Amino acid sequence: MRPSRTSREEILQKLSQVFRRDGYTGASLADLANAVGLGKASLYQKFPDGKAQMGEEVLAEIGRQFDGEVLAPVREAGPIDRRLSKMLAGLRKFYEDGKLPCALDTLSLGEAGQLYRHPLSEAIRHWQEALTNLGEEAGLSPAKAAVWAEEVVISIQGALVLSRAANDPEIFRRAVKRLGKCLADSR
């Protein structure tokens, strides 16, 4: 019997929390092992290439989770407003109402930025692409839709940074709320 897939998913979930909170350098193997509830040596059994591999698989897992919780609603059929507000609800959950940082931020610092260059830019591209399509469906020109998509991603990232630095998750919640009203304004 092959190793259960959910189990690894759960491990990656725990690991991702540490990486997102503390960044790549800030996440020590002791922290990571602790979060998973295993010894360091056991982690190396599952990730023979060590921390770098953990980060890589965590990024992939985060990407899948983001796709399911945030982007799937954007792409489904139905009225634009409903899909947008489902995405915003997904974002609130994914970022735990502004209390959990984004890996695009915390895994792009220093050495990690080089290490994960491609997955990071691909993740951004996917997000913007889904939003651009939504913007066009809402009646924006391709150019305006692309700008709107970029501004949405920027707003989320900026609000997360500000919430963390100011220690005030309300900043994130306010920003999400404003995004619910701004599609019409871009027209």
Added chain:
Amino acid sequence: MRPSRTSREEILQKLSQVFRRDGYTGASLADLANAVGLGKASLYQKFPDGKAQMGEEVLAEIGRQFDGEVLAPVREAGPIDRRLSKMLAGLRKFYEDGKLPCALDTLSLGEAGQLYRHPLSEAIRHWQEALTNLGEEAGLSPAKAAVWAEEVVISIQGALVLSRAANDPEIFRRAVKRLGKCLADSR
């Protein structure tokens, strides 16, 4: 003769580059000493409390620099548009056209976030305050001015994160350019 003030300023300038690029945990004493051009022991002569003190003084120095290069133009007399565009030029210089991260981002991760809680939130408050005043002078209601100020700060922070993660400083330049046109839209 007491130690020259510019010399310490220059040291803090070098240190701040490392902290901003690599974050608090990512900046090792070897990196920091190297950037300054001194041995590690010499750094401890100047900062007896080590890395924590360096970060603290770096944040203070960054605050002064930001105040001079970015916020001073916002507060000076003259037409609103001119002051806004001077701020944007200041931002482009301060963030080296999107290539140098903001300390609000990279020094708010993990342990550093707790360590520098107060200077970080104070820095944000100062920035938002100056922008809110500008917004009111431009004719916005106090409430709308506060929202506009928050959105400007969010846009800058988000654009910096995105530029870094996507490895594309153009994202930052575009965002700054858009900020030059958005004050009127908030009215």
Added chain:
DNA sequence: GTCTATAATAGGATAGAC
């Protein structure tokens, strides 16, 4: 003031028992 040398500890990674 700055350096070399060195201590003390933490971090990443592996060996081998169970």
Added chain:
DNA sequence: GTCTATCCTATTATAGAC
């Protein structure tokens, strides 16, 4: 599969020479 024990290197920090 997981653990204890261990290795090696990097990191923070200090002592003491110049």
